[in-house]
Amino acid sequence: MTRQPKDSRWGRSTLGVAALALGLLIAPGAFALPSRGQPLPEFSARDLTSGSHASKELKGRPTLLVVITDKDAGDKMRGWFDAADKHMEDSVHRQSIITLKLPFFVSEGSARGKAKGQVPQTYWKDTWLDKNGGMAKALGIDTSDTPYVLALDAQGRVVASVHANADSPEARTIWSALSK
Numbered sequence: 001m002t003r004q005p006k007d008s009r010w011g012r013s014t015l016g017v018a019a020l021a022l023g024l025l026i027a028p029g030a031f032a033l034p035s036r037g038q039p040l041p042e043f044s045a046r047d048l049t050s051g052s053h054a055s056k057e058l059k060g061r062p063t064l065l066v067v068i069t070d071k072d073a074g075d076k077m078r079g080w081f082d083a084a085d086k087h088m089e090d091s092v093h094r095q096s097i098i099t100l101k102l103p104f105f106v107s108e109g110s111a112r113g114k115a116k117g118q119v120p121q122t123y124w125k126d127t128w129l130d131k132n133g134g135m136a137k138a139l140g141i142d143t144s145d146t147p148y149v150l151a152l153d154a155q156g157r158v159v160a161s162v163h164a165n166a167d168s169p170e171a172r173t174i175w176s177a178l179s180k
Contacts (some may be wrong), residue, residue, distance in 0.1 A: 004016065007046060007092065009147045010076065012162070017049055023096050024047070027091060031090065032137065033139060033140065033141060033148055033150060033158070033161040033162075033163065034140070034150070034158045034161060035158065035159055035161065036119040036158055036159060036160065036161070037154055037158065037159075038157065038158050039157050039158075040055050040065075040138075040150070040152060040157070040158065041056060041138045041139060042054070042055055042056065042138065042154050043105070043135045043136055043138035043139070045097070045099075045128035045129060045130045045134070046108070046130075047122050047125045047126070047127055047128050048112055048115055048116050048119060048124035048125070048126065048127045048129060048131065049074075049125055050112070051053070051125060053128055053162055055138075055156075056154055056156065057155065058156050059155060059156035060094060060154060061093050061154050062082055062091075062092045062093065062151070062152065062153055062154055062178055063092065063093040063094070063095050063150075063151075063152040064080070064081075064088065064092055064093070064094050064095065064149070064150075064152075064174065064178060065094055065096075065097065065137045065138065065149065065150040065151075066080045066094075066097070066147050066149050066153060067096075067097040067098075067099060067135070067136070067141065067147060067148040067149070067150070068096075068098055068099075068147050068148075069099055069100065069101075069133070069136050069141060069142065069143045069144055070098070070100075070144060070145040071102075072144050072145060073144075073146070073147060074118045074119075074147070076146065076147050076165055077096060077098075077099050077122075077147055078167070079165060079166040080149060080165075080166040081096070081146060082166070082173075083166040083167070083171065084125065086173065087175040087178075088179060089179075091127075093114050094121075094123075094126060095126050095128075096123070096126060096128070097127075097128050097129075098111075098115055098126045098127065098128070098129040098130075099129070099130050099133055099134065099135035099139075100129075100130070100132075100133065101129050101131075101132065101133040101134075101135040101143060102131040102132075102138075106131060107131075108129070108130070108131045110153055111129060111131045112129055115127065115129055116135070125134075126158050126175065130131070141163075144164050146163055146164060146165060147162065147163075147164070147165065147166075147170075147176050148161070148162075149162050149163075149164065149179055150174075151173075151177035153176045159173050159178075160173045160177035161177075162174060172177075
């Protein structure tokens, strides 16, 4: 049996750490929101009335897309829609996504029912929900109590994106992208 020199063990552990760091960098959530000019990734979900939808439906008109990944971020999402009334034309579509990572014992129906209690009925079909984080994974975002917001053009391409609250300076990026 041959012994490995100490330096080779150090080299292997350094490589192991480097591989772990690389793995963390390419893990879901390590990537940012889709950047300017990119199409919205493909995903599907059900709205609060259980209607089935796909991201390709967001083509055809400019859209404000507000995404929350935390069950307690509803007020911050509403803040974006309240501010939108002051900063955008009514012709800009308003779409909300609630993408959570809930325990297996919480049914999607239960989550949908809870969301219905916080979303005005007028917007139930424009509020898509998934309880397994599938839309968050498709968008490359992680759990946060701060909303992720995208401005989409009529072709479904991202024209601006931020991870911020509606009253933050970063919000100007969204308002200027959707006021053109």
